[in-house]
Amino acid sequence: MPVQVLGEILSIRKVGAYQAVTVVAPGIAELYRPGHFVAVQVGGPESSMLLRRAFAIYDVQSRGVYGGTVQFVFSVHGKGTEWLSHRKPQDKIDVVGPLGKPFRLPTTPVRATLVGGGYGSAPLLPLAVALRERGCTVDFVLGAGSADKLFGQLDAKRLAGVIAVTTDDGSAGERGRVSDVLPQVLERTNSDVVYACGPMAMLRAVTEIATARGITAQVAVEESMACGIGVCMTCVLPVRGEDDVTRMVRSCVEGPVFLGDRVRWDDVGTVPADALGAPTGGH
Amino acid sequence: MPVQVLGEILSIRKVGAYQAVTVVAPGIAELYRPGHFVAVQVGGPESSMLLRRAFAIYDVQSRGVYGGTVQFVFSVHGKGTEWLSHRKPQDKIDVVGPLGKPFRLPTTPVRATLVGGGYGSAPLLPLAVALRERGCTVDFVLGAGSADKLFGQLDAKRLAGVIAVTTDDGSAGERGRVSDVLPQVLERTNSDVVYACGPMAMLRAVTEIATARGITAQVAVEESMACGIGVCMTCVLPVRGEDDVTRMVRSCVEGPVFLGDRVRWDDVGTVPADALGAPTGGH
């Protein structure tokens, strides 16, 4: 059960091209599992911005003098994240979380490859910790546009067997995309499962590569969200259910983590004609 | 000619129930005369508040490292002033000024009584300085709801011959209203002219008292303003012109200072039937 908390910012610091915010938010840490996200109010009381902004949870602390904190990492994208980037310690922000369906963890100690694009690696780091606690071996593939947009490389090194890094401009690791190196990594590590978080195009490529090797990919998608809690229906994408019927499902409550091969990547942004309740001629 | 300046706040400090803000705003000091006001943007770039807030100028400095500053005094009234009250030094605010018609100064060294209600005394203090520079003798009547809402008492003492103070609750000076003591002050000082700034009811009473003694009162009114620069027509009140015709005049450009006996106090908030262009039957 998510909570809504008006909490104080403990710290806000630059990490490469991003900022990492830690906010006091008791009640979130207790329920948190890797893959959950928070939704944050922006702009202050007389703001013209009504909607929350979603951020993957990077870290939680359930103890300590503050009775629980949550940390997330963000890049400035538009007006709301611009506002957020000017917050200072002791300012308060309104946070709702934990939200969404987290990554499912394997019940046996498997080998897992975690693929992160940009800030998408943030939720993968606590995932790696959880996997290792279950005896899994973890490998990382991290990619970004440029070196300053790689997130969590050091942490990943500490947690991973293998780590591969790519950047579009070659300013760190190999020049190219994660999908360029992923096949070799999977080959080399013989991974049983793939987890990914990052841009939609990356998730799609990762899914294809994993599926081609016959392994499952769990991917955390990023769809434009108005509420984050399942009441507005803005964040849908076409996903094939276990009954093989395609539905427009809410990525905020039925995701953001999906089995990659269930997402109809070709049809994201459309309503496939065979989706449940799809328009028939009439409209 | 007013200027529009995005200036840094140099200081913002509590003065009784008010806050006094000094902001860097070159170009305003040079043109300033007592009675002028500034109009300030509130709420920041993504604010839902579109309109400026008007404040009487309390002080200007045209020299110094900052190349010109302006100071005003405000009380928290609604959302915009609430926002303003949370500003800190180095924050920037957008200021337009100097605006309006200032107090007219006598050409001969007369004796003047200055009547201020609440923060209304702020523009009267620089007025007193200007009057004294012209050889006038200045007396003050200051009133407010309670002691913490009196503004500028010390400055006034320094500048004035006589100073009388009233509060509604008796927490400073005499219990009562400025209009209770004004007749005696005028009697005692034999003033030639009255200047007043404060709530509309006070301005009306002051005008009546002055008029009864056959002396003129210049009053600075406070009407709800959307633009402050004369383009919106929201700030009007019925004023009799020199041709004796009543017009709905803009208090932001033809005021805020008016000759008290020209304002149709009974009719403020209405359009008198004999006003120029008043509705005739049809609408």
Add this chain to the structure above:
Amino acid sequence: MTELTVRRDVPAPRPRVDLSTRLAGRTFPNPVFTASGCAAAGQELDQFFDITELGGVVTKSIMLAPRSGRATPRMAETPSGMLNSIGLQGPGIDAFLDKDLAWLADRGARAVVSIAGGSVEDYTQLAQRLRGAPGLAMLEVNISCPNVEDRGQVFACDPRAASEVVSAVRKTMTPDIPVFAKLSPDVTDITAIARACVDAGADGLSVINTLLGMAIDTDTMRPVLAGVTGGLSGPAIRPVAVRCVWQVHQALPDVPILGMGGIRTGRDALEFVLAGASAVSVGTTVFGDPMAPVRVLAELAQALADRGFERFSDAVGLAHRPPEAALPEGPDPVGDPA
């Protein structure tokens, strides 16, 4: 120490104002409801507060068949508002009755079921299916839908079409269930549509649905929404909504109104009530503030108490009193707050 607002923990000290309100034949314990399409069928919000504390839960408009809704993007944030173009995605009436309404009934919530269709027949069948459904407290007829039999002309924009739908639904639904017609502001004269609905048997009116709007992405240089146009909601439209409530109440003072459009605080809710609403829906605000409905309820109760009201119902339409009319026993305009 750090200040916290955590869900459920605050059983707000409710001031002693009788908040109950009558909407047509039915009494609701208080006048704050959710808005259709902004609270799904209540389950998600029940995680944040006890939804039975609300006057009623208005469900997302339901159609006969399951419906996928439109392609994405389905929303755009706008100044103090948002555009949506969901396309009435939903599970269809069967699944709705089985799961959503059953859950609401179980939970003890007062369900206001919103129905939508493409023809008079659709609406009639929906009313038919809902007859006698446990948990149903009221019916809201969303007539802001294109009439597939009339070149997509929206029912709510034509008095005759609106009247046909309302009359069919009213005849079909059992008399104990109030039927409210939900009006669109996108008309030249909202009172004409209001009158048509009431003449056709509507027991009350929901005022207002979203305004038709659109946004263009200046990067792709195309409309932002996949559906091109969408519905504008949120505080941006509040002045239009208050005006519509005012006009409808003035034209039909005896018809109960469920008012909505940009309500964010108890003060906003009071504005609607003074204009003539007997109850209010909190819609878009929920997206930014899931606890808003109960907060608005507590704030409204406080605002009424501050003004000396003993009964909520005494405030309904009070802003229409003639210029020098006295206020009813109790209430006082609030003076200078300083």
Add this chain to the structure above:
Amino acid sequence: MTELTVRRDVPAPRPRVDLSTRLAGRTFPNPVFTASGCAAAGQELDQFFDITELGGVVTKSIMLAPRSGRATPRMAETPSGMLNSIGLQGPGIDAFLDKDLAWLADRGARAVVSIAGGSVEDYTQLAQRLRGAPGLAMLEVNISCPNVEDRGQVFACDPRAASEVVSAVRKTMTPDIPVFAKLSPDVTDITAIARACVDAGADGLSVINTLLGMAIDTDTMRPVLAGVTGGLSGPAIRPVAVRCVWQVHQALPDVPILGMGGIRTGRDALEFVLAGASAVSVGTTVFGDPMAPVRVLAELAQALADRGFERFSDAVGLAHRPPEAALPEGPDPVGDPA
């Protein structure tokens, strides 16, 4: 050091885009205008920037006789908007011609004179008086006025009444002066009114006037505005305005549109242009930001340059291009800004 923005000092380095625009027969040097009632007759704004830098100055709607306007309060701030109820205060056409228009002509500004009346005869006489007036570049007919001869029915809400006014004005005004009819969004089908105006001879359309709204003071428990209802303007209404421009341009692609409603930035202006406006008016924003019109102009020029446009006119209506259509030579959708 402290950063300053002081008036006049910034002759913005204008990117090399041809900003000229044709509105019916007339060419204006650029497409950014003031909005009627938001810039008086230009003199006050000329203190802040050189008003001849604007495409045109649209003056406050003028009536035949001097007019006092309504009682105060005349305005209320609302979320991202404001309500106004000025009641067309003005000096009457004689004083306007003598002082205001003469000043604009002298100053070298392109004056777009807005006229308002209570009967077809009023409008005709106004057009008569304005025939051949020096400085007059265009006429904007504000038809959002009550028709005193038809129980106060607003001209803009009735195709026939709108058509009569426009036809009378068009017949009276010399052919060299474009006549634009200004449409109200408060109608069921804005394209029907648009068509009626164009059929009656309007050379173009101004889209949109304010939305009817109201606010209630929850302290006095009465309407805030002395006039009870007022016009809603500002960014809050932008999505409605863009939608109206889109619909009108789609219905009448060859009719030039002066678009307005909540424009605050060059990006906002571009939204209107892509929707189909050949020029834009900056209205309410001026109240909070007197220099907004020239800032919007500079930002629009920059936005066009960033997208590879060489001519402003190539952007007009571009968001209507079919789904897979290529962009004209030059322009490129802007990619990820990161």
